[in-house]
Every structure is written in C-alpha cells, then in structure tokens.
Amino acid sequence: MSSHAPEHSPTQLRTVDLDIQGMTCASCVNRVERKLGKLPGVTASVNLPLETAKVQVPADVSDETLISTVVAAGYSATVKKPVQPEHSEHDEHSGHEHLVPNHLLRRLIISAVFTIPLFVISMVPAAQFPHWGWVAFALATPVVMYGAWPFHKAAAINARHFSSTMDTLVSLGVLAAYLFSALQLIVDPQMTAHTGMKMSEHALYFETAGVVSTLLLLGRFLEHRAKTSASDALKSLLNLGAKDAVVLRDGQEVKVAASQLQPGDHFIVRPGEKIATDGRVIDGLSAVDTSLITGESVPQEVQVGSEVTGATLNTSGRLIVEATRVGEETTLAQMGKLVSEAQSGKAPIARLADRISAVFVPIVLAIAALTFLIWWLVSSDPYQAFSAAIAVLVIACPCALGLATPIGLLVGTGRGAQLGVLIRGPQVLEDTRKLDTVVVDKTGTVTTGIMAHTGTSTAHGVDADDILKIAAAVEHHSEHPIAQAIASAGAKLGALPEATNFISEPGGGVMAMVAGARVVVGRKSWLEAQGTALDSHALAALDEAEQAGATAILVAVNGQFRAVISVADEVKKTSAAAIKDLQQRGLRVVLLTGDNPAVANKVAAQVGINPEDVFAGAFPADKSKAISSLQEQGKVVAMVGDGVNDAPALAQADLGIAMGSGTDAAIEAADITLMGNDSQQVVTAIDLSAKTLATIKSNLFWAFAYNTAGIPIAALGLLNPMIAGAAMAASSVLVVANSLRLRSFGK
Numbered sequence: 001m002s003s004h005a006p007e008h009s010p011t012q013l014r015t016v017d018l019d020i021q022g023m024t025c026a027s028c029v030n031r032v033e034r035k036l037g038k039l040p041g042v043t044a045s046v047n048l049p050l051e052t053a054k055v056q057v058p059a060d061v062s063d064e065t066l067i068s069t070v071v072a073a074g075y076s077a078t079v080k081k082p083v084q085p086e087h088s089e090h091d092e093h094s095g096h097e098h099l100v101p102n103h104l105l106r107r108l109i110i111s112a113v114f115t116i117p118l119f120v121i122s123m124v125p126a127a128q129f130p131h132w133g134w135v136a137f138a139l140a141t142p143v144v145m146y147g148a149w150p151f152h153k154a155a156a157i158n159a160r161h162f163s164s165t166m167d168t169l170v171s172l173g174v175l176a177a178y179l180f181s182a183l184q185l186i187v188d189p190q191m192t193a194h195t196g197m198k199m200s201e202h203a204l205y206f207e208t209a210g211v212v213s214t215l216l217l218l219g220r221f222l223e224h225r226a227k228t229s230a231s232d233a234l235k236s237l238l239n240l241g242a243k244d245a246v247v248l249r250d251g252q253e254v255k256v257a258a259s260q261l262q263p264g265d266h267f268i269v270r271p272g273e274k275i276a277t278d279g280r281v282i283d284g285l286s287a288v289d290t291s292l293i294t295g296e297s298v299p300q301e302v303q304v305g306s307e308v309t310g311a312t313l314n315t316s317g318r319l320i321v322e323a324t325r326v327g328e329e330t331t332l333a334q335m336g337k338l339v340s341e342a343q344s345g346k347a348p349i350a351r352l353a354d355r356i357s358a359v360f361v362p363i364v365l366a367i368a369a370l371t372f373l374i375w376w377l378v379s380s381d382p383y384q385a386f387s388a389a390i391a392v393l394v395i396a397c398p399c400a401l402g403l404a405t406p407i408g409l410l411v412g413t414g415r416g417a418q419l420g421v422l423i424r425g426p427q428v429l430e431d432t433r434k435l436d437t438v439v440v441d442k443t444g445t446v447t448t449g450i451m452a453h454t455g456t457s458t459a460h461g462v463d464a465d466d467i468l469k470i471a472a473a474v475e476h477h478s479e480h481p482i483a484q485a486i487a488s489a490g491a492k493l494g495a496l497p498e499a500t501n502f503i504s505e506p507g508g509g510v511m512a513m514v515a516g517a518r519v520v521v522g523r524k525s526w527l528e529a530q531g532t533a534l535d536s537h538a539l540a541a542l543d544e545a546e547q548a549g550a551t552a553i554l555v556a557v558n559g560q561f562r563a564v565i566s567v568a569d570e571v572k573k574t575s576a577a578a579i580k581d582l583q584q585r586g587l588r589v590v591l592l593t594g595d596n597p598a599v600a601n602k603v604a605a606q607v608g609i610n611p612e613d614v615f616a617g618a619f620p621a622d623k624s625k626a627i628s629s630l631q632e633q634g635k636v637v638a639m640v641g642d643g644v645n646d647a648p649a650l651a652q653a654d655l656g657i658a659m660g661s662g663t664d665a666a667i668e669a670a671d672i673t674l675m676g677n678d679s680q681q682v683v684t685a686i687d688l689s690a691k692t693l694a695t696i697k698s699n700l701f702w703a704f705a706y707n708t709a710g711i712p713i714a715a716l717g718l719l720n721p722m723i724a725g726a727a728m729a730a731s732s733v734l735v736v737a738n739s740l741r742l743r744s745f746g747k
Contacts, residue, residue: 013041016063017080018053020046020070024154024167027361028075031163035073036066047406052080074157104221111147111217114139115210122207125195133185133192133204140206144178148213164361170216172365173393177209180386208390220732241311241332245276248320258310261326269319277310278325286317290676331675364396364711371715384717391714395727396707404699404735411742412692419746420675421685428671429696431655432689434636438582438682439627439649441641442593442603445659446579446679447569449642451481453489454550455566457541465493467563471521471555473499474512482551483510485567486521509553520556521565532556538564549602568599576607578679583608585686588635592626592649594618623649640682657682688745695742699735706731 023029029046032053036044041058055066063079070077118139120127154167181204185191245258248266258276261267266282269275287299290312299315302308308321309331327333368389375385413423443449456464472490475483477499490496499512509522511530520530524542541564545552550566579589590613591604600616615626627649630637639653650656650670658670659677674681713719
C-alpha cells in the first residue's frame with residue numbers, strides 16, 4: 001500500500017487533532033510543523049484552509065505540551081472535537097478573529113469608506129484643495145491602524161519569535177508607505193499647500209497604504225468565502241443524518257433526538273423518512289434510497305435481516321429497525337472522519353511549497369531592501385525607489401502558494417464523499433498518477449457475490465421444474481449460499497414439499513426425505529459416497545456445466561441420478577463498462593480470484609478481460625504474491641477487492657481500493673473506499689484522484705509563476721504598489737476558484 005507504517009508501534013503512538021488559530025500563509029504552516037516536530041517522537045501535518053493539525057505523538061507527550069508549543073510559536077490552539085454530524089452546522093463559525101467573515105467585512109467596509117476619498121484626492125489633481133495632505137493623513141490612519149490591524153498583529157507575533165510570514169511583508173509595506181508619508185508631511189507641513197499637484201510633485205504615499213490594505217482585506221474576505229464553499233461538501237455530508245427518531249419503548253412510540261439512540265433500540269422508519277442510524281431491519285419490507293451515501297441511484301430492496309445505513313431514505317414500506325451503531329460509530333460519522341483526515345493530510349507535492357516558503361520571506365525582505373538601495377543610487381529618485389520596494393513586498397506575499405495544495409485537496413475529497421468515493425489520504429493522489437495496472441477481485445467486485453440458479457440438466461424423462469422443487473425443499477434447510485440459491489429458485493415455482501430427517505455434510509452436500517423418497521443433493525463425491533452411481537450422461541452434464549463456468553450440484557433420488565443444477569455468481573451490470581473505461585485510460589486490467597479457471601475465464605470473457613490476464617485458484621496469500629509479482633515487473637498496481645481474503649493484497653498493492661459493501665478488514669487495508677457496490681465507482685475514484693492532482697499542480701504552477709514573474713517586474717519599477725496589492729489578492733482568490741471547479745466533477 002502507498003502509506004508506510006510508522007516507526008513506532010500503534011501502542012506507542014496516538015493521534016491528536018488540533019484546531020489552530022492565527023495562521024495566514026504557508027510560512028505559518030511551516031513554522032507550526034517545525035516547532036511541533038522538535039518535540040521527541042512527534043510528527044505534525046498542518047492544514048491551512050481547515051486551520052487544523054494532525055499530530056502523531058508518543059503516549060508520554062501530553063495535549064497540554066502540544067498546545068503550549070503552538071502558543072510558543074505565536075499561534076493559539078485547542079484540541080479538536082471529534083466529528084459529529086449533528087454539530088457540523090456550527091463548524092463554519094469557528095476560527096480566529098481576522099478570518100471570521102463578520103470581522104473581516106466590518107474592517108473591509110470601514111477601510112473602503114476611508115480609502116475611496118483618499119484615493120480620489122491623492123490621485124486626481126482636480127479634487128485637491130489646500131493642505132489636502134493632512135486630510136489624506138487623517139483618512140489613511142484608520143485604514144492602516146484598524147483595517148490592516150490583523151496583518152500588523154500577526155507580523156508582530158512572529159517577529160517576537162524571530163520569524164516572518166506573509167503578514168510581515170504586508171505589514172512592512174503598508175507601514176512603510178504610511179510612516180514615510182507622515183514623516184514627510186510633518187517635516188514639510190506646507191508640502192500640499194497648493195492644489196492640483198501631480199504625484200511626482202510630492203512624496204506622499206497614503207493612498208498606497210490605504211488601497212493596498214483595502215484590496216488585501218477584500219482578497220482575504222473573498223478567499224474566506226471561497227474556502228467556506230470549498231468545505232461545503234463535507235458539511236453537507238455530515239448534515240445528511242436524521243435529526244429525530246421514533247423509538248418503541250414499552251410498546252409506545254416515543255420521539256427522541258437521533259443522537260440519543262443507543263445500540264439495541266428499536267425505531268420506526270416510515271416512508272419518506274431518513275433512517276436515523278445504522279441498524280438491522282427486524283420488521284417490514286421496503287426499498288431504501290442509498291444515493292446520498294453510496295452515490296448509487298437505484299433504491300436497494302431491504303427486508304427482515306437486511307443491514308441499513310443511517311441517513312439513507314426509506315422510500316416505500318414501514319420498517320422497524322434495531323440500532324446497531326450510533327454516534328461516532330455510524331457509517332456517516334466514519335465517512336466524515338475519513339474525509340476530514342484526508343483533508344488534514346499533506347500530499348508529497350505540497351512539501352516543495354513548504355520548503356520554499358520557509359526561506360521565501362527573508363529572501364523577499366532582502367530583495368526589497370536591495371531594490372530600494374539600487375533605485376536610490378541609480379536614479380536618485382526616492383519616490384521611485386520607495387514605490388518599487390513596496391511593490392516587491394506586496395507582490396511577493398505567498399498566499400496562493402500556501403493555499404494551492406490544501407484547497408484543491410479540500411474540494412476534491414469533499415466532492416468524492418458526495419459521489420461515494422472516500423480518499424483516505426493525500427498521498428493517494430500521487431499514487432493514482434503512476435498507475436498502469438488494476439487488479440480486480442471477482443466475487444463481490446466484478447460479480448454480485450450472490451449465487452443464482454442458471455439452469456437444470458435432467459436425466460431422461462425427468463421434469464426440470466419438479467426436480468428443482470424437490471432439491472429446493474432439501475436445500476431450504478441449509479444456510480450455504482449455493483443452497484439458498486437453489487431454494488430461492490425452487491420457491492419461485494410454487495410451494496415446496498416438506499423435507500424431513502435433514503442431514504448436512506460440510507463441503508459435501510445435504511440429504512433428506514421428501515415424499516417418502518431419499519433425496520441427496522451435493523457434489524459428485526457426496527453422491528457417490530451415498531451409493532449413487534453416475535452414468536456417462538450424468539458425467540457429461542456435470543462436465544458441461546463446469547466448462548460453462550458454473551458451480552454444478554447433482555441431485556439423486558433413491559440412489560438414482562436425476563439432475564445437474566447449475567449455480568453461478570452473476571456479473572454486475574456495470575462491470576463490463578467499467579473495465580472498458582479503465583482499459584481506455586491505458587490501464588491493464590487483471591482478474592484475480594480463488595475460483596477455478598473455468599469460472600474465472602467465463603467471467604473474464606463476459607467483462608472483456610484478456611485470458612492471459614486471469615489469475616485463478618488464488619488463496620489469500622497467493623493474491624498478495626500475485627500483486628508482488630506484478631510489482632517486481634515494474635508495474636504500479638491498484639487492487640480492487642471486498643473480502644477478508646483480499647485484505648493482504650489490498651495492503652500489498654500500491655493503491656488499495658475497497659468496495660464499501662465489503663468487510664471491515666478489506667476497508668481498513670485500502671487507500672480508497674467505495675461506499676457503493678457499483679464497479680463504475682472504481683473509474684470515478686481514479687478519475688477524481690487524477691483530476692484533483694491535476695488541479696493542485698495547476699494551482700502550484702500559477703502560484704510559483706506568479707511570484708517568480710511578479711518579483712522581478714516589481715523590482716524593475718514596472719509595477720505600481722496598488723496594482724501589486726490587487727494582483728496579490730486576486731492570485732489567492734483565483735487559486736481557490738480553480739479548485740472549486742472540482743465541485744462540478746461527475747455532473
């Protein structure tokens with residue numbers, strides 16, 4: 001599997017999720033990770049858009065130690081509460097003051113009110129009046145001191161720790177323009193005594209400080225709004241759950257909050273209502289719409305004994321359900337947890353941005369200082385030198401760089417959850433990019449995993465329906481999947497005769513008395529052991545059924561062969577199309593199964609897999625070895641499976657994809673979990689991963705290109721600081737907007 005095991009055993013390490021307030025850029029992320037990483041045995045992955053950190057810590061490191069370390073780095077932190085669907089609607093209100101929309105909006109409005117007249121009187125000679133510079137000073141002061149306060153505060157906190165971030169660049173640029181202008185005005189109070197002055201005739205840059213502050217506040221506000229939209233997929237996922245449930249207590253119906261349900265409670269689900277929590281149907285028959293969880297559009301039939309999932313919709317009949325999993329144990333809560341963990345992680349591609357941001361700000365400060373000195377020495381024009389230096393500071397702010405990876409991951413994994421595709425971690429995206437081989441398990445993945453009657457071949461003079469009903473009467477008493485397939489097929493023909501004196505031989509077959517006759521049903525060896533002689537006709541029928549890829553069950557009555565009943569696992573309707581789609585993407589598809597070669601080859605032919613790409617008769621250990629063999633050939637392998645026997649192969653593969661209908665062992669071993677039972681979701685998972693990775697790469701490219709091109713342009717004096725501020729704010733919004741395009745994936 002793509003993720004590597006940690007150096008410490010699971011008993012030595014624990015995971016702590018932190019909410020961190022005060023981070024604004026990639027430099028902040030790098031600083032927090034670096035500080036936490038200095039604690040013995042601690043590793044941390046910090047997510048900027050979510051303002052969270054996932055920290056792996058030894059058991060002897062306390063939560064208080066982690067929090068104090070973050071505080072010492074200049075930020076605040078609290079231990080994150082577990083994902084709870086019923087509380088998710090409040091999540092959007094958490095966060096640091098300067099990131100809360102209400103505070104940002106207030107600062108933005110006040111700044112804009114003062115900046116607009118400031119810009120007009122500074123830039124339009126016709127709007128000027130005697131001593132207008134003092135009015136500009138008065139208008140700029142609230143913008144710089146109140147509007148831009150979040151930038152100054154963050155810069156000061158980092159300065160105390162001998163560190164610098166994006167806010168350092170913004171704060172220095174704004175304060176430099178403001179203080180330099182104020183100083184010039186104080187030294188020469190008559191500087192703006194005349195009206196109609198051009199910019200070249202004075203050394204006041206109040207409008208630069210005001211406009212840059214306002215534009216950056218606007219950019220941050222829009223960025224926050226976009227980030228809120230980016231996390232909407234997870235919020236909507238968590239809000240899918242039912243709010244109330246009608247519980248049966250002492251024969252009475254009692255309405256309670258869904259969060260109060262306990263395992264073992266019996267609750268009623270009427271048509272049109274959501275199922276309150278995971279459970280088992282104990283009464284009723286209905287069809288349940290699982291599309292919100294699995295992405296599958298066709299309602300699933302449920303009856304007594306069927307497992308149902310919380311948040312799915314009961315479409316028709318009345319059901320009584322026994323709660324089996326509640327709270328954090330439900331499928332919905334686990335989905336939310338898995339998506340949150342994936343969004344909190346860090347893709348390998350993000351490490352490049354982190355390494356650059358660690359040294360980026362100090363280098364920019366040096367470039368800005370050098371720009372000022374060179375321009376002053378070369379041109380003797382302090383206005384031009386000062387303008388170029390401020391433009392360098394403003395244009396270099398690495399907001400877009402810090403958002404490029406996590407915001408793409410946030411939207412991509414959120415959209416995946418809506419489609420029933422759960423991506424376990426960000427490294428999975430890298431793994432899908434290199435895939436060239438997809439290995440699929442047969443039973444439960446390519447096929448339904450449910451045995452069904454496919455035909456009956458009888459001895460001369462025997463009615464096929466009659467012998468099927470007799471065999472079904474005997475098999476009705478067995479729980480074996482093959483027996484149930486025969487019993488179900490016989491029941492469709494009418495009432496079954498009564499069977500008595502039932503005997504079962506594991507691995508052999510069954511036997512009972514039906515209408516005074518001894519009926520034996522099972523394998524060839526079982527019939528022979530019970531004294532049934534098989535003639536050439538019987539052996540030919542048996543061989544024909546097996547060659548057709550079916551499981552052949554023989555029937556004898558009073559020691560005489562009567563029929564061969566064929567049972568087969570049906571291929572899913574979507575399997576052939578899904579495999580064709582994978583092959584069209586240049587991927588080699590391999591069928592891996594523990595079934596016999598005849599069955600495997602028949603299924604492969606039905607879904608379009610080449611005969612040379614069929615591995616049959618594979619035990620669990622053999623499946624893992626088959627994956628290893630492909631990897632030794634240089635292949636990058638994805639494994640798709642659903643059973644316990646697939647878990648070793650899922651873990652061995654470069655990318656493990658588990659069907660959500662499968663076992664917990666398979667899902668735990670996988671990198672991607674498909675909540676539905678549709679083979680086409682494998683294609684969706686691979687396409688979504690590739691699309692998300694491509695979006696992240698395009699974000700990083702434009703973020704790098706923006707800073708790489710912007711800094712030299714600003715240093716050459718070709719960029720006005722106000723335009724630089726607008727461009728810097730726009731870059732962050734554009735990166736988020738580019739990521740938001742993933743919300744339309746699959747529509």
